[in-house]
Amino acid sequence: MAFTESQADSERNGASSTAATERMQTLLYAAWDTAAVRSMEQPLLAQGVPLMTMAAQAAARTVLGVLADKGIDGDDLRVTVLAGAGDNGGDGLYAGAYLAARGYEVTAIATGRTLHASALDRFVQSGGRVWNLDPSSDIPGCPTGFTAGEAGRRLEAAVNYARESHVVLDAMTGIGVTGALRGIPAALASSLGLDGEPPEDIAVPDAQRTTELPIVVAIDTPSGVGVDDGSLPGAYIPADYTVMFGAMKPCAMLPPAAYALGHVTLVDFGFDLDSADPAVEMVNAPFAAEAIRPCQKEDSKYRRGVVGLVTGSDQYPGAAVLTSLAAAHSNIGMVRYMGPSRPQDLVLHALPEAVIGKGRVEAWGVGSGVPSTFDEHQERDEEDADAVQRDLQTSTISALLAHYALSRAEDVLDDEEHDSSRSPERYVTGRFVDGDDLADAERRDEAAFAMPPIVVDAGALDLLPANVPSQVVLTPHAGELARLLTRLGHAMDADDVTARPLYCAKLAARLTGATVLLKGAITIVAGSFGGAMRVLVSGRAPACLATAGAGDVLTGIVAALLAQQDDQIYEDPACVPEIAAAGAYLHGRAAAIASGSDQRGWVRPRLYGAEDDYPLPVTSTGHPIVAGDVIDAIPFVFDELG
Ligand SMILES: NC(=O)C1=CN([C@@H]2O[C@H](COP(=O)(O)OP(=O)(O)OC[C@H]3O[C@@H](n4cnc5c(N)ncnc54)[C@H](O)[C@@H]3O)[C@@H](O)[C@H]2O)[C@@H](O)CC1
Ligand SMILES: [K+]
The missing domain is CATH 3.40.50.10260 (YjeF N-terminal domain)
Structure with missing residues (x-):
């Protein structure tokens, strides 16, 4: 695979540290x-x-x-x-x-x-x-x-x-x-x-x-x-x-x-x-590079980060392979895979380095290729082998997600830190029930905040507890976000989300406490911390990335970036949206390399008066690609970003 000069190169080269250049970067990649x-x-x-x-x-x-x-x-x-x-x-x-x-x-x-x-x-x-x-x-x-x-x-x-x-x-x-x-x-x-x-x-x-x-x-x-x-x-x-x-x-x-x-x-x-x-920040190459953990001399595979995946199903076994390969190629030490025997075998075939079964992980990726329980529930045949297998995934994911359930919304928790008159009535959902001990609920909340970051995709979105901490990263497309918001009492369809994606992403972040990555030609990441909403976007992907399995690849990439930055996340959970958005950038850039496309969802503006600094022209939409091509291109993106 060959690629010549890319916008990522020029963006990175352009990031030299003079004040004028820094101002230009801020002007071009932030919006007020x-x-x-x-x-x-x-x-x-x-x-x-x-x-x-x-x-x-x-x-x-x-x-x-x-x-x-x-x-x-x-x-x-x-x-x-x-x-x-x-x-x-x-x-x-x-x-x-x-x-x-x-x-x-x-x-x-x-x-x-x-x-x-x-x-x-x-x-x-x-x-x-x-x-x-x-x-x-x-x-x-x-x-x-x-x-x-x-x-x-x-x-x-x-x-x-x-x-x-x-x-x-x-x-x-x-x-x-x-x-x-x-x-x-x-x-x-x-x-x-x-x-x-x-x-x-x-x-x-x-x-x-x-x-x-x-x-x-x-x-x-x-x-x-x-x-x-x-x-x-x-x-x-x-x-x-x-x-x-x-x-x-x-x-x-x-x-x-x-x-x-x-x-x-x-x-x-x-x-x-x-x-x-700024109200919105656009990810560029130097920004995305920050999410990559440089290798250290004394690294072990565990220090580099382990990603745990509960993805794929007998119905969609390929998602298990795609998430595993994408994560494994995204600068981590190891992939642990959990799932039914068929996807498990396929993962081992494609990635002999994967380890099957439970163990310590620095970040999770769950739900890609796991059918939704929501829309299929009605017709489910209990005797059906697929359903049994799917239940294995959904029950594993449900059990895992239960550890992230907060007794109340994170904003309420933040408020209460300054509020001595805590009242159980303010607890909105989930794990705090009448007669439950307040101290128990607090202990469980603390444990939830201490859980590893997790990417919740596709079928797992239906299993999300009502309130979760912000290291839970949801990666819906428009239809999935519409379904989630409908479940949360804001009835809408995919077209409503496409028409108002910022509103919907923020709404879901606010309602659940999770960081929301809404996939699209321009991907929007919204995360709320202490009442303030952070919005990041990535428009690096070419249109040809809209292909089956591309979302599974994104799950793997984002989970891997979260795994390698887990220390930083514990210190400052506010960096979760940055890491998620960096994942979207890497994903888009890999697709651009794979397809040979210089088309992208967003082209940076030209700065008036900077005559020698035109954005590169868009000349080609590239050739069609499959999700596996994107995985093959991931190492080239790491090369570029250094
Ligand atoms: N931001 C800046 O630093 C500068 C802003 N300037 C200009 O000033 C603009 C803002 O000017 P204004 O605050 O006067 O506002 P605008 O000129 O943007 O809009 C106000 C006008 O639009 C009409 N209007 C508002 N909503 C409408 C609707 N739904 N349907 C039909 N008509 C509607 C109002 O009746 C009013 O006539 C900026 O967008 C920019 O072009 C520049 O002149 C210079 C500096
Ligand atoms: K105008």
Whole structure:
């Protein structure tokens, strides 16, 4: 297997320790929510830094760069600015003014009742024209009080004008949006764009992406996307390019909104990034490398970490093999496998190094390839040999997971550390029952916190106790998470999870106390500690990783990383989401190497002004792979990460 220069290489090389490089890494791989962005811009605005004109100039220059790259020039270029009433519209008008001053035909379509006054002045002085859609608008030089019929005709004319433009600047709303677009912005967006569904061409390489006109350039964010939660709550216009200001917003990293931003250019305003915690962090190569335990001179196989696996079944024996091989190739000392005789034999055949049966482990991986008891329960035939075998796995897993059951939610436990008036009524579930001794419950809780980290996948998700500590890592796909949340009283289906993955991952983390790794083209990891939620994402995987058995490989990799970092986890359980997210990165990168693909779920933004630092282009989706190919590529990822 051969691979040439990878993004992982450049990411790692780029991580040299100058302050400027560190700032760049932070800017490109972390995102702040709206409240944090506003708090970071405040000191600069107070000093009179002209953020709006800086933003607009960067947007206009980005447009000029795109046009030049595409060889689109001439005096007759048409630009449409969809301009809202807020500061996002102000950015758009200033950018439009800049382009109008270059001689382009620029028309602003006012989508609200007003326009940013000084931006409008500059726009008009530079030769821009304004077209309003709202009969009750109050915009100098624009008609008011026209009929509903005329309003409809103006809207239609605006849509047609935008469609026939070379460039559309989408400046209807930015971080000031609330909920789904309404009114005129919604009507424009649904005519020009989509209604809540993600764009279909997300895996298509660069070369095929942006041939169509108009080129849509979103100002700060595509108008109407869920800026902080990455949802697509209604109509929006998918962007070919997004010029984002000050700091990355969560929508640039979270699915499905992240797929709607096109190529992102980030404009650094000089925010004090240490003054607010990021809401989302994207795993990159240096980050993932932290989860790898370097070999030490005096290592033994036990010190390097032992992974215990209760995976596979007679129905799905391959999962036992895939989890075992993936774990064994992920820098640990040993795999212990537990399961029925058929998968056991297959594991030994594929991995003679595996040890069968119980013993000390540093981390567990359970449930991959174990059928769900939930949806099959009804039809189960007690005499059926499969069912008996499956019960062996489910009963082993249930017994193991019982050791992780907390008497109450971890947050409640945290609160109670500062609360002398502990009351048994606050115990929400599980192992504390009426008449039980409080001290016994506390002892069992302590023992649960001291259990090794565990990856809970597939069929084991149905066996999860109500409250568990955060070293329990759930690895559901959308359907499994929907089933879990439904069981916990939040009825939903896989589509609901896909539409709001951040919300669902956080909800499951909050309800169970576990760290939740929601698999997808961009994988989301959410873990809660002392009431604070940490969110990490990995977008390293190519689309071709969506193949049978890939989830089993992930279980093995994550369990192995947890096993080699068990000391660190005992000291600081807050690192569990980091290790889980690093596992998702390794998994995705291995698939990229295996398939020869440079396509991935997420491409890092370009930093405005850093001319020599473009993200590598996406040229190939690679060749199809099977899960075993991903395992074969794991050692190459360890080579890269060092
Ligand atoms: N963050 C920063 O440092 C900077 C931000 N600036 C810009 O300012 C923007 C934020 O400006 P604002 O706070 O004025 O807010 P926005 O301009 O993003 O949004 C407010 C406008 O959108 C309308 N609106 C809100 N929700 C709507 C919905 N659901 N349907 C239809 N219309 C809706 C409101 O009526 C209002 O007119 C940023 O996104 C960015 O573009 C820049 O000017 C410069 C610096
Ligand atoms: K916008």
